[in-house]
Amino acid sequence: MSSIRVNPYPMPDLLAAIEQLQQQQTNATLELATGSSINKPSDNPAGDAQLIKINDLSSQVDSFQRSISALSGQFSTADSTLGSVVTVLQRAITLGVEGANGTLSDTDRQAIGVELKGIQSQLLSLANTSYQGQYIFAGTANTQPFVVDPSQNSGVRYAGNAGTNSVTIGAGYQLQVNLPGSQVFNGPGADVFQAISDMITSMQSDTGMDTAVTELGTALNYVSGQQAFYGNALNQTQSQQTYLSAQSVALSQQQNTVSAADLTAVASQLANDQTAQTGALDAIGRLPQTSLFDYLK
Amino acid sequence: MSSLFGALSIASGALGAEQGAMDATTNNVANVNTPGYSRLRPVLTEADPVVENSVTYGQGVTLQKIESLRDPILQLRIQDETQQQGQLSAYNSALQQTQVQFTSSGSDIGSEISNLFSSLSQLSTDPTNPSLRQSVLTAAGNMTTVFNNTANSLTQQQANVDLEVTQAVQQVNTITGQIAGLNSQISQLQGVGQDASALVDQRDVLIGQLSGLIDVSTIRSDNSLTLTTSSGAPLVVGGQSFALSTQTNASGFQDIYSQGKDITSRLTSGQLQGLIQVRDTVIPGVISNLNTLASGLGNALNTANANGFDLIQQQDGTLSPGGDIFSGQAAAATFKVAITDPNLIAASSDNTSPGSNGNLVGPAGLSAVQNASVVDGQTPTNYYSNIVFGVGNAVSNSSAELASSQLLLNQLQDQRGSISGVSLDEEASNMVQYQRAYDAAANVVTTINDMLYTVINMGTLTG
Numbered sequence: 001m002s003s004i005r006v007n008p009y010p011m012p013d014l015l016a017a018i019e020q021l022q023q024q025q026t027n028a029t030l031e032l033a034t035g036s037s038i039n040k041p042s043d044n045p046a047g048d049a050q051l052i053k054i055n056d057l058s059s060q061v062d063s064f065q066r067s068i069s070a071l072s073g074q075f076s077t078a079d080s081t082l083g084s085v086v087t088v089l090q091r092a093i094t095l096g097v098e099g100a101n102g103t104l105s106d107t108d109r110q111a112i113g114v115e116l117k118g119i120q121s122q123l124l125s126l127a128n129t130s131y132q133g134q135y136i137f138a139g140t141a142n143t144q145p146f147v148v149d150p151s152q153n154s155g156v157r158y159a160g161n162a163g164t165n166s167v168t169i170g171a172g173y174q175l176q177v178n179l180p181g182s183q184v185f186n187g188p189g190a191d192v193f194q195a196i197s198d199m200i201t202s203m204q205s206d207t208g209m210d211t212a213v214t215e216l217g218t219a220l221n222y223v224s225g226q227q228a229f230y231g232n233a234l235n236q237t238q239s240q241q242t243y244l245s246a247q248s249v250a251l252s253q254q255q256n257t258v259s260a261a262d263l264t265a266v267a268s269q270l271a272n273d274q275t276a277q278t279g280a281l282d283a284i285g286r287l288p289q290t291s292l293f294d295y296l297k
Numbered sequence: 298m299s300s301l302f303g304a305l306s307i308a309s310g311a312l313g314a315e316q317g318a319m320d321a322t323t324n325n326v327a328n329v330n331t332p333g334y335s336r337l338r339p340v341l342t343e344a345d346p347v348v349e350n351s352v353t354y355g356q357g358v359t360l361q362k363i364e365s366l367r368d369p370i371l372q373l374r375i376q377d378e379t380q381q382q383g384q385l386s387a388y389n390s391a392l393q394q395t396q397v398q399f400t401s402s403g404s405d406i407g408s409e410i411s412n413l414f415s416s417l418s419q420l421s422t423d424p425t426n427p428s429l430r431q432s433v434l435t436a437a438g439n440m441t442t443v444f445n446n447t448a449n450s451l452t453q454q455q456a457n458v459d460l461e462v463t464q465a466v467q468q469v470n471t472i473t474g475q476i477a478g479l480n481s482q483i484s485q486l487q488g489v490g491q492d493a494s495a496l497v498d499q500r501d502v503l504i505g506q507l508s509g510l511i512d513v514s515t516i517r518s519d520n521s522l523t524l525t526t527s528s529g530a531p532l533v534v535g536g537q538s539f540a541l542s543t544q545t546n547a548s549g550f551q552d553i554y555s556q557g558k559d560i561t562s563r564l565t566s567g568q569l570q571g572l573i574q575v576r577d578t579v580i581p582g583v584i585s586n587l588n589t590l591a592s593g594l595g596n597a598l599n600t601a602n603a604n605g606f607d608l609i610q611q612q613d614g615t616l617s618p619g620g621d622i623f624s625g626q627a628a629a630a631t632f633k634v635a636i637t638d639p640n641l642i643a644a645s646s647d648n649t650s651p652g653s654n655g656n657l658v659g660p661a662g663l664s665a666v667q668n669a670s671v672v673d674g675q676t677p678t679n680y681y682s683n684i685v686f687g688v689g690n691a692v693s694n695s696s697a698e699l700a701s702s703q704l705l706l707n708q709l710q711d712q713r714g715s716i717s718g719v720s721l722d723e724e725a726s727n728m729v730q731y732q733r734a735y736d737a738a739a740n741v742v743t744t745i746n747d748m749l750y751t752v753i754n755m756g757t758l759t760g
Contacts, residue, residue, distance in 0.1 A: 007714030008721070013707055020700075040400045041689025042393075042696065049686035052407045056678040059411035060667070063418035070422040134423055140650035142425050163647070165654045167421050174658060177422070292725030 014284050021277040028270040031261040038259040047258045054258070058251040064169050065244050068237045071167060071177055075234045077131045082184070082227035085126050085192065089220040092119050093213055096199050100209035113203045120196045124148070124156060127185050127192075137181030139163040145181040146193070154193035158182045169240050179229055190222035301752065305745045307344075307357030311738035314341055317360040318731045325719045333502035335367040335494065335717035365494030368716050372501055373515060375713060376508040378706045380566040383509035385699040387571030388579075391458055392692045395575075395583065398447045399685045406447060406587075407681045409440040410594070414667040417657055420644060421664065424654040425608065430639035437622060441632045444591050448629035451584050458576040459550045465510050465569045466541050466553060472507045473538040476500055476524065481536035484521050507532070511567040528563035530555035550576060579691065586684045587629035593672030593680070595626025601663045605643030605656025616651060619643025 030039050041048045098104070099112050127137055127146045138145035140163030149157035160181050166174040185192045195215040202212040318339035328334040340363070344356035399405065416436040420429045479500045486493040504524070507513050513532065516523040524533040531539045532555075541560075543551035552561040553569065561577075564570040602619035609617045620641060625631030646655025646662070656662040672680040 005715050005720075007711045008718045008723075009714050010711075012710060016703065016707055038401075040692075041396050041685050042692035043689075045686045045689030045693055048401070048689050049682040051401065052682035052685060053678060055401070055407065056411045056667075059408075059415055060418075063415040066415075067418055067422045070419065074422075132423060132426065134425060134652065138652065140645070140647075140653035140655075142651040161650055163650045163653050163655075165421075165424070165652070166658055167654065168418065168658050168664065291721035293721060296725060296729065 010287070011284070014280055018277060018280045021273050021280065024273045025270060025277070028266050028273065031266045032263065032270070035261055035263070036259045037261040037266075044259075050258050051255060054251055054255050058248065058255070060171070061244050061248050061251060065241065065248070067167050068169055068241050068244070071169075071175075072234060072237055074131045074136060074177065075230050075237070077129065078136050078178075079227060079230040079234065081126050081129045081136070082223055082230065085123060085223050086220055086227065088119055088122050088126070089192070089196075089216055089223065092116060092196055092199060093216045093220065095119075096203070096209060096213040096216060099203045099206075100213065106206075109203055109206060113200055116196065116200045116203055120155075120193075120200065123185075123192060123196060127181055135160070135181075136178060137184055139178070139180035139182070140165055146185070154191060154197045156193040156197075158186055169237060170244065173240065175233060175236060175240075177233065179226060184223065184226045187219070187222040187226075190219045192219045192223060195219040301745055301749055303354070305742065305749075307355070308738050308741040308745060310344070310357040310359070312735060312742070314339075314358045314360040315731045315735040315738060317363065319728065319735070321363045322724050322727050322731065326721065326724050329719045329721060331498075333498050333505070334719065335365045335498050335501075336719045337363050337365050337494065339363050363492060363494075365492075365497070366717050367497075367501070368713070369517070371709065371713055371716065372504075375706070375709045376504060376513060376515065378702060378709055379505055379508035380512050382699070382702045382706055383568040384566040384571040384574075385695055385702055387461075387568040388574055389571075389692065389695040389699050391454070391572065391575040392579065392688070392695060394454055395451065395580065396688045396692050398450055399688050404439070404443060406440070406443050406590075407678060407685070409436070409443045410667075410677050410681065412436045413440050414664060417664050420642070421654040421657040424644040424657060425652050427639060430642055430644075433642055434634060434636070434639050437634045441623065441634055444587065444629045444632045448584055448587055451580050451587075452630065455550075455576055455580045458572050458580070462551050462553070462569060462572050462576065463543055465572065466543050466551075469507065469510050469532070469569070470538075470540040472503050472510070473524065473532045473540070476503050476507070476522075476533045477536050477538035479503070480522055480533065484535070509568055511569050512565045513567075526555070526560060526563070527565050528560060530558065530560045530563070583684065583688060584629065586680075586687070588627065590672050590677060590680050590684070591629040591632040592626045594666070594677045595623040595632060597666045597669065597671035598622055598663060599626075601656070601661060601666055602643045604646075604659075604661045605663075606645040606648045606650075607643045608640035608645075608651050609638075615648040616645060618648070619656070 027039075027043075031037055038044050038048050038051060095112050095116055099109055104112075124146055128144050129136055135141075135143070135145050138160035141160040143159055145158060145160035146156050147159050148155060151157075158181055162180045162182055164176050164178055164180060166176050168174050186194075195212070195218070198208075198215055199212040202208045318341065321337040321339045325336045340361045342359050342361045344359045346356055347354045401407070413433070413436040416429070416433045420426070420433055423429055479496050483493040483496045483500065486496070500522070504513065504515065507524070511532075512527040514525050514527050514529075516525070521535040522533070523531070523535065525531050530541075532541075533539070539556060542554045544554055544559075546552045546561075552559050553564070553573075554560065561573060564573065599621045602622050605619045606616035607619050611617050621635050622642070623632065624635035625633050642663075644655075644657045644663075645651055645653035646659055647653060657664050659665065666677070668676055670676060675683070
């Protein structure tokens with residue numbers, strides 16, 4: 001026999017081919033179902049390692065965003081609290097100017113004095129404002145920051161501390177998130193409690209009213225200045241929020257670049273594999289059903 | 298010498314030869330689906346002629362032997378490739394199981410590490426908040442749990458692989474015993490000049506199975522066969538088999554012994570080698586990497602916690618310095634959260650400020666660990682991603698090698714089939730050929746019979 005003898009049993013080859021095609025189809029179906037070309041580390045080891053890093057970065061960006069949301073409540077509360085302090089101080093100034101008017105009787109001044117005392121306790125309450133159980137003007141102490149203390153000139157003592165906290169709201173970006181109460185309310189020459197206490201004393205004694213009004217004015221300007229800190233902080237977190245959203249989008253794009261399945265390619269590959277499998281099955285079906293034996297009758 | 302009786306003997310010789318050839322064909326057809334069967338072929342030769350008075354008379358046909366068609370060199374190559382494939386296949390399928398532990402799921406080690414740092418970051422916005430503190434402890438617990446589970450699964454897998462080693466050794470012993478038995482029978486048959494091809498086929502099948510399990514080296518002498526591992530440990534010598542045994546080693550796993558010698562590390566291929574590679578190298582390597590990660594991360598967070606102050610007041614009214622958050626970090630399996638009181642998280646950077654977050658956000662604080670090179674010179678996430686890369690890459694490489702080895706083996710089997718496989722068409726045509734020859738020889742016998750009759754009657758006429 002001169003011709004090359006072929007393997008009379010191609011079945012194992014065909015079966016191996018079909019097995020391979022089935023494996024490919026399983027992978028393709030998984031890719032289509034998950035939309036991701038990396039469903040286990042071996043699908044793309046380097047890509048998967050990169051995904052883990054991207055996921056960590058993206059988790060950090062999420063954390064920054066959640067921190068910002070948590071902080072904005074605190075900033076708004078502080079901002080509006082200081083807004084109220086300013087309003088209340090304005091009312092005290094108005095009352096002081098009224099009191100300085102020589103036409104008032106003692107009784108009238110007593111009445112104004114009562115209102116001023118009300119303003120004093122209002123200021124104390126504002127200075128002790130808390131947000132979610134935390135005094136916002138206590139520095140980094142965890143106690144009520146302003147307490148009534150008759151031994152003090154102003155009648156109020158600062159029990160907090162001068163500490164400040166910063167929160168990370170971006171990679172390497174830390175934002176100071178609080179001002180200690182001592183800085184906000186006991187500014188040098190602009191002590192809110194001293195000013196209101198002096199005003200009350202002046203009103204009661206009908207002396208030095210103008211000085212007391214001036215003192216209140218200085219305190220008011222100073223507190224407004226402090227209020228700006230929180231306004232700025234709010235602005236900064238808002239613009240950072242915008243930046244982080246963009247970064248988050250960029251990270252998911254990176255994620256897609258690394259892992260997204262090319263759906264068109266996968267779908268057409270799947271179709272090809274199915275065709276090939278049909279072909280292979282067909283080939284098995286067409287393997288000679290007969291041999292020469294069938295014709296020897 | 299030429300005579301009618303001589304012719305009759307030639308014709309009956311032909312009848313015998315064709316019948317023998319037909320036997321070979323029948324056997325081929327009968328074994329068309331027998332694995333490892335090598336087809337038989339009758340070897341017909343012309344009988345030595347006789348010369349008489351310068352005339353040469355043929356003496357008919359002899360059925361010299363029925364040979365079985367096999368290519369021993371090809372058989373060896375198939376064995377080699379089967380060993381290669383046995384090793385790759387055991388290695389790959391074990392690694393496929395390993396990589397399940399490292400598939401991103403949202404609750405894999407990488408995600409849980411990120412979650413812990415995320416909870417610390419939330420705590421920094423309100424450092425005394427009890428529920429934020431509690432979520433840090435919860436996240437830490439989730440992280441250590443996934444470390445424990447991953448390490449335990451790997452250890453469990455290692456134990457399963459070890460069990461497979463023992464089973465594979467038993468299979469090796471069963472097969473070598475059978476081969477030794479066949480060896481004795483084959484040499485007995487061949488010793489008396491008989492054909493042992495049926496037994497040789499069976500032996501080839503067994504050697505093929507053995508090759509899947511262990512690296513086999515075959516040494517053939519006249520009519521005996523010696524099998525050793527490639528490092529020379531005897532498996533079968535002629536009619537005697539040498540069983541492998543297992544002994545528990547220091548790590549509690551089974552080492553493989555041959556004749557009292559530990560051959561575990563000297564195997565070079567076959568399923569056993571693949572299993573041993575996974576059991577003794579791959580899984581311990583991954584576990585060791587996880588241990589490095591756990592201890593780097595646990596130590597760094599403990600150190601960072603010690604840099605700050607927790608919410609517990611000491612007798613003098615100051616806050617106490619932070620203690621360990623984690624214990625057992627030397628091993629991923631024992632890594633756990635050592636504290637249950639969320640107040641023990643040292644968020645503050647000074648001992649008089651409970652509301653400070655300085656030790657969360659500071660450069661030596663807890664959050665800083667996330668991006669610090671604390672695990673073998675890498676950040677925790679980068680180190681983890683390298684572990685996953687290592688596992689994924691090993692799977693992906695061995696899958697590719699396995700596929701190409703499979704392809705090669707298929708080709709070799711094809712080649713074997715083209716030499717040894719039974720083709721029914723060929724057998725049918727042979728059958729026709731032998732049948733026709735048999736018919737013809739039978740006709741010759743009839744004709745000679747007639748001629749003899751004529752000769753005998755010729756005597757009657759003259760007498």
